Amino acid sequence: MKNRELPWLPRLVIYPKDVAKITGKSERKARRDLATIRDAKGRRKNDPVTIFEFLEYFPMYTLETVLVMLN
Template sequence: MSRLKRICIYPKDVQRITGRSERYGRKLLQQIRRHFEKDQHQFVTIKEFSEYTGINEAEIEQYILD
């Protein structure tokens, strides 16, 4: 049975991917929410993060999977 993949991205993930601070990750995710006209409580998906940053989804998944 294959393991389910996570679809949401969190500030700690952004920190791992970019090498920047977790605070930068929170700010970037907020910018992405505004870009996609999401509410504060809504999650940012890997697909949205990929589209916004131009980083390939497969590369992102390598950083967020255990």
């Protein structure tokens, strides 16, 4: 994807509070989901997860939906 094709992103990193808000799960479950994504990607414990990696793991959400929920 070219840069001009991406909508404006407020940030690239997604946090447990964001995941909880988007999915409707508890913040603890959101932390576990992010840990699972890191594990699947071969990342270390404290490495950030991007919005795009979150969308790969949760294909039921679209980028537009996530951006609306984050604003």
